Amino acid sequence: MTAHPYLQLIDIDQYFGQFQALKKVSLSINEGEFVCFLGPSGCGKTTLLRVIAGLDSLCSGQILQAGRDITYAPVNKRDFGIVFQSYALFPNLSVADNIGYGLKSRRVSRQNKTARIRELLSVVGLERSEQKYPSQLSGGQQQRVALARALATSPGLLLLDEPLSALDARVRAHLRHEIKQLQEKLGVTTIMVTHDQEEALTMADRIVVMNHGLIEQIGTPEEIYCQPQSAFVADFVGEMNFLDGFLCNDSQVQSQSIRLDVSQTGSFSIDSPLRVAVRPEDIRLRLNGDRHNVLNGTVLDLEFLGSKARSRVAVKGHDQILIADISMNELTELELRNGQNVDIQLPRDRLQLFGKAAS
Amino acid sequence: MNISLVAKGQPEQMHRHHLLSRRSPDEWALGGILLIGIAALTVAVVAPLYTLLSKSVQDHDGNFVGLDNFATYVSTPSLVSSISHSLTVALLSTLIVTTLAFCAAYAITRTRLPGKGLFRTILVLPILAPSLLPAISLVYLFGNQGILKEMLMGESIYGPIGIVIGSCFWTFPHALMILLTALANSDARLYESAKVLGASPFRTFLTVTLPSVKYGLISTAFVVFTLVITDFGVPKVIGGQFNVLATDIYKQVIGQQNFEMGAAVSVILLLPALLTFIADRWVQRRQSAMLTSKAVPWTPEKRPLADNLFTGILLLLSIIILGMIGMAIYASLVTFWPYNLNLTFKNYQFDLMDGGGWEAYWNSIRMATYTALFGTFFIFFNAYLVEKLKGFGIAKFLFHLMAILPLAVPGLVLGLAYIFYFNSPSNPLNGIYGTMVILVICTISHFYTVCHLTAVTALKQIDPEFESVSASLKVPQFVTFWRVSLPVCLPAVLEIGIYLFVNAMTTVSAVIFLYSYNTMLASVAVLNMDDAGDIAPAAAMAVMIMLTCVVAKLVHWVISTILLQKTQRWRTRVTEGATS
Incomplete structure (x- = not known):
């Protein structure tokens, strides 16, 4: 792993009214790394992800992506793909149109676009589903389409917001493995938000354990499990x-x-x-x-x-x-x-x- | 302002520097459109109402006189009796309609009768007719030369009896639709539990059915009460010497040109409507928490005795409704009631009589079409912005507030407010007074709230992250609106369109003050011809309005059906979706 910081969060504060959702959060993520934000609900992990995506504007702090200050950049001026818990697939568009949704605005030629969609479908193992609609797919398949759509524009950063929590246990275990492999193959820097410690332990290169808007510990899965730095981490993980x-x-x-x-x-x-x-x-x-x-x-x-x-x-x-x-x-x-x-x-x-x- | 929450030690200037670039040009543009929407609603709703309120505390020359107008009103016995008249009529109608509509809704949702669809269609028919139509039918049925006059046993139909019957007729569909929705949301698990615990059918009704529709019933009662107390058409045609608040306003303004007194009565009429509005909002908030997403729909079982009883009720109600409509149609075709009963189309030759002629009819069609087109577009797009635009919190809140407000304003009050506001020479928009434009604006404003709420409900059902996803894919938000949000919400959009069209065709109350010689409307023509004693042509015009609405409904139905079939592939929900 190259120790080259790709994403840097510096002293992020976020308030919702009087409630402080993030307290001086600082974090540095390396290129190609798979990082999990882990914590109980309300710990600020999703807030942090939304701040990184620019979906919520932060109150103070600084965010650098690949050396560029994106702290106040609007969402469409940032370089990331995102998969939501609900997948947010467009129900009236076919699988191909969903995946190609972001390609349209980038002046990609029709052939290139079709080829790119084919390629992505084979990457996520959904060949020959181009013309299906989201409602005709199973939850696991929908999840893959959402992943393909997020990856279509080759973003430098992939954000996953509890991507597996809507699936049942067997599919979840299977997809866990698949996403991890895909991420390693593509080498895309990835942040995944989860409340499931097992998910975090099996998938992440590094885990960021959060509680009450604070980072409790950052470390590899082994470090988090075997050398928890606080009673909270010890109790929450395992x-x-x-x-x-x-x-x-x-x-x-x-x-x-x-x-x-x-x-x-x-x-x-x-x-x-x-x-x-x-x-x-x-x-x-x-x-x-x-x-x-x-x-x-x-x-x-x-x-x-x-x-x-x-x-x-x-x-x-x-x-x-x-x-x-x-x-x-x-x-x-x-x-x-x-x-x-x-x-x-x-x-x-x-x-x-x-x-x-x-x- | 969210930047006021900047943590200590961070220089404010730094944030100000970034303020403009925080949102994409795309979002700024949409925010700008929302601001235009706010300005439009301010002009179309808030400013006229403000003018009306200030007029009610002024004398004829515009001097501030405090509550003098109200004092005059209260000290005039003939006027103040209208308050008790209005309340009596509204309460009585509310009681009758709520009871009957509950029986009908129960019969349709909770029994196993044959032909429920047909009954349902018949029972909502009155919504397609102007409220004047039942009043005219009543004149023919129970009037001085009515065919069923003896049934009243000497009482006169001109007065409270006529107003109550007529009001019940046209408000019935409104009540029925609310109660159908309330009763349709049944949870089979509750009924199964009641059965397992050994509750009798009657006890189950009292402990399960009634509580689950409690809010629906309250809501119905409030809606019917407001509709009746603010209605103007029925008491105008069949009220005789029985004055109510709504006819008072009309008489003060049109008859005596006493605008200030009209404004004062309007404010009085605004009170019950406002109260109802607040109560209804409260009820709506409660209701939403009642049903869980896990509810299992309940299928009624066969109960011969109850089924027969309810068939009887539905049949009776259907006969009454069809009879009233049939009477109006028949009356419009009779040569000279009651002396020459030969059928003729003579009464449809509107150009041969006063009241606006066929021109009025075509004006109505034009007005309804514009209202439906522009209204649907404006309402839906702004509802979309309120629901889906990022940021602009205060603007969105303001817009939502203004969009809800028209529900509390009776049409007659809104129309009068428009006179005060737009007819003022100092108003730069003075030019639209007396044109089609003001009629369209007033009608859209009058029926704004229901459409806005329909749009908001539909928009709330689609995934809140669509906009985030498209922003992350660098697709402009209006593209996503066009490619995704609008197609997904198309049924709701069509629903708004037909609602606006039908209401624009049938409304009398708001536009009665605003039409001019060139913009005479069909519904107003009905009123004027009836006023002039041309009751048969009035009936004919009312029938024309109803037929037009029926045709519009059919067109809407055909379009919706085709649309649903075309989009069936993606609209069907796969149940395994969420779990596997």
Whole structure:
């Protein structure tokens, strides 16, 4: 990946009346990169996308695209293609006319136009659908037509606003893969807005996690999942158990009547309140010789999730119920049942500490 | 101004510098058109009404006299009785029409009668006739020489009885259409739940059906009340000595040339209409939240007893409506009622009598055509801008407000306001007074709101991102309007066109003050001929108006059908679309 910034957002502020939707958002996106804006609804991710597209004018800040200041450029003076959640396909125009809609105004000859439409249709795998109307296509096919229409004018930037959320699970998984491949093939810089963490984790080169108009963290999917920088990110991406407590010495945390070893204490000082976080899959139910951080508890219930099972464990000396995931194999070997007394381990190198205020 | 929200520390100048380039030339042009639209509505609606309001607090010489005109009005017993007359007639008609229209709408939507389509067509027929037509029929049926005069048992049709019957006749279709829509929106799941829970049919009616049409009923009552209280044609023809507010205005202005008093009565008439308007807006807001998109349409089951009962009601209503229309047609063909009943077309030789002749008829056709053409174009395009143009928030809000306002203004009031405003020598537009132009402008303004709301509703149903997509593809917005928005909304556009045409043909109230010798209209001719005692020719002209509207409706139907067939391929919705 070349580290050449293609799109730069500098200190973007956006207000809707008194409500501040974006707070000093700064971000730099490299050429050819696939970036996901991820966050709960109302976090400002769609607002940010609309600001980049020029659909909403921003209150302050600066946007540079390929070195050009586009902060106040009208939509039609910017270089991007966009796919909306609703696809916004023109219902009265055929697939070919929809895809060729943007080619008309660019003085493209008829032959070139037809050829371009053919090419795009084959790129998205919809050959021989030129004369169909959007209502005659399935949702997944409509989505592809919208993608082809956005790509028709070879924009430098592709914006996707929750493009998969209107589709059912199977089609979604399939298209996820296809869009990613297409993006890699064309090398077009892409920003996708999504609230679906799985989508973001599987598709993005980098993820921008947003909350309350702020960027919480920018990083690769691995970084976001394994080294979340805030309790919000840890909680929003994947599952997480949180135990409130405080640092009682330089290697231990006290949470109610439980004392846990931690491997690093970060910037926390003794007695400062904090939250210990551990992912359900990191909690061990089958113990080896090393018996640090072992807690005794009772299995409250077991939930079957297909390839794995999720157990809820009430731990002695703590009122927080912990969630632990184990594989089906382990489940069979351990012969786990509801009400069973178990020992569980919270490995110290898997514990993460977060400040208490942040959440 | 949205730039006032610039964060601290950012120099204001920098933003001002970018202000012009923030929008494309395309958007500026469309914004300019919207501003022209605002100016047009200001001239056509707001300014005349303002002049009317100020006239109502002035004396004959233009001096400010406060509420003197109103005081005079209230202290004149013969005039003030009109208020109670108007209220009585309007309330009574509202009660009758709402009840009957509910029965009819229920029969059409919630039973399994044969020939519902035919009944429906017959029941909405009165909307195609001027409100004068039922009044004339009533004269022939129950007048001094009426064929059914004995049925009144000595009471006179000239007065409240005639006004109520005539008003019920012409407002019935309006009520029926609102209630048909309200009742059509049924959710089968509620009925199934009621059944499963063991509710009796009557209890289901009370707990499911009635609540779901509650707002429709309220809305109907308000609409009928306003229509009746502001109507002028029926009381003029059949009211006799029974004065109501609407005829008072006419008498003050046309009879006594007392414009200031006319203005004062207009303001009084404006009050109930305004109240109704506010209540209706409130109801509309409530109603929209009632139905969820997941509702499953309900199919009525066979209930022999109820079905027979409702067939009877529909038959009776149809007979009354056809009878009234038939009476007018028959009367127009009779040589000399009631002495010579031979059929003749003599009464259709309008050129041989006073009242404007065939010229008036052709004027009406021209007026209705212009109204439909220019009105539809102006209304739809501006509604498009209000809905789909980016930015210009204040302008769009202002326009929408002005577009809603005419609904609260009775035609008679608007017509009088036009006299005050356009007839003033200081008005540069004075030249249009007495021409076809003022008639067209006044008619478009009078019927503006319903058309605007129809357009807005249709535009709201299309994807809000069409404009964003085309901007991102660098296609000018008017191209997208032409290639996408307009074709998609064509049924609504045609609907607006036919609505304007039919109303322009049948309206009397607004134009009665504005026609001149050269621009006599058919509907006004009906009134004038009736006034002059030429009742049979008046009936003939009313029939001509109705026939024209029927033909226009048929043409509209044919065009719509062809259009729907041609565009069927893309208009059909694929149900799997959203999910697979």
